[in-house]
Amino acid sequence: MLALHTLHFADEVVERDDFDYSKPRKRAGDREVKMAGRLVESLHEDFDPKRYKDEYRKAVLEVIEQKAAGKEIASPEEDEPEDSSDLMSALEASLDGGGG
16 A cells, blocks of 8 residues: 655654555556656655644644634635646656646
8 A cells, every 4th residue: 555645743653554444456557656656756855753843733722822812813814726637747747847
């Protein structure tokens, strides 16, 4: 099983035995395997999750404290989602250096 997930904090690391998965019914093609290998190689770096702080959790706790103190909370504006309808093209562009 291949699972790609960006880990941000040490508490997100999960042991392999904690996964419950079934055997895949279809094998990946040569093109997909080569592209996945190039993607993994391009993203490879030493990772120490303890280097990062959970800023989101900190911000949420601050909002909770403000709300508990009776202050009004303004909602932040949401970002526009990117069009990700063609995953294969997006992956190829990222491997080519983003030059779509």
